[in-house]
Amino acid sequence: MELAARLEPQSTCAILSTAGAGLDLSRNPATVVADSGVENVNGDVDALLGLGRLRRVLAQVEVTFSNSMVEAWWRSLKHNWLFLNRLDTLAAVERLVSVYVQQHNAVIPHSAFHGQTPDEMYFGTGPPSRSNSPSPAVSPAPLGSTKTAPSTAAPAFLSSPRALTRIREAQ
Numbered sequence: 001m002e003l004a005a006r007l008e009p010q011s012t013c014a015i016l017s018t019a020g021a022g023l024d025l026s027r028n029p030a031t032v033v034a035d036s037g038v039e040n041v042n043g044d045v046d047a048l049l050g051l052g053r054l055r056r057v058l059a060q061v062e063v064t065f066s067n068s069m070v071e072a073w074w075r076s077l078k079h080n081w082l083f084l085n086r087l088d089t090l091a092a093v094e095r096l097v098s099v100y101v102q103q104h105n106a107v108i109p110h111s112a113f114h115g116q117t118p119d120e121m122y123f124g125t126g127p128p129s130r131s132n133s134p135s136p137a138v139s140p141a142p143l144g145s146t147k148t149a150p151s152t153a154a155p156a157f158l159s160s161p162r163a164l165t166r167i168r169e170a171q
Contacts, residue, residue, distance in 0.1 A: 005090065009042040016045070020054055029055040036061060073104075 016032065023030050029052055034040035036058055049056050059066040081100045087093050109115045113126075120126030 007039055009039050010044050012039045012042075013044050013048045016048060016054055025053045029053055031055050031057055033057050033059055033063075035059050035066075077104075 032054055057063055077100050085096055105118045113121045116126035
């Protein structure tokens with residue numbers, strides 16, 4: 001899948017088709033939770049959904065919950081990684097997103113998973129239980145302190161000791 005230069009409603013069809021191609025949809029269609037944006041609600045997407053392999057549920061329209069977890073992920077991607085780097089070419093953005101997705105899934109521990117990564121949860125490969133306490137790698141600045149110059153340390157999503165250890169092991 002290539003990054004588009006701008007938002008195109010047809011891009012949603014390509015993304016859904018690619019994602020759906022790897023699913024066993026022989027018994028039940030997969031459910032896609034989306035917001036009501038023009039990229040998700042248009043004639044092209046409606047025609048794709050009409051094939052019966054995928055089912056769209058509009059967040060906060062057809063159900064009471066939202067896609068806030070996905071929105072939080074996008075916000076994290078943008079503010080903790082993309083905006084810290086040069087985004088001068090589509091190739092640079094594609095490379096940066098690829099790194100972040102890999103790190104998010106395989107390296108970064110998540111509090112919602114009790115310190116396990118999404119890969120560990122999905123594949124059942126993580127330790128049986130971990131502490132529910134927050135990571136000691138990040139601590140708030142004392143009250144009254146002033147901001148210092150930006151550091152050359154690893155980006156926020158790579159700042160936990162566990163994440164850095166895994167990256168070193170993978171090299």
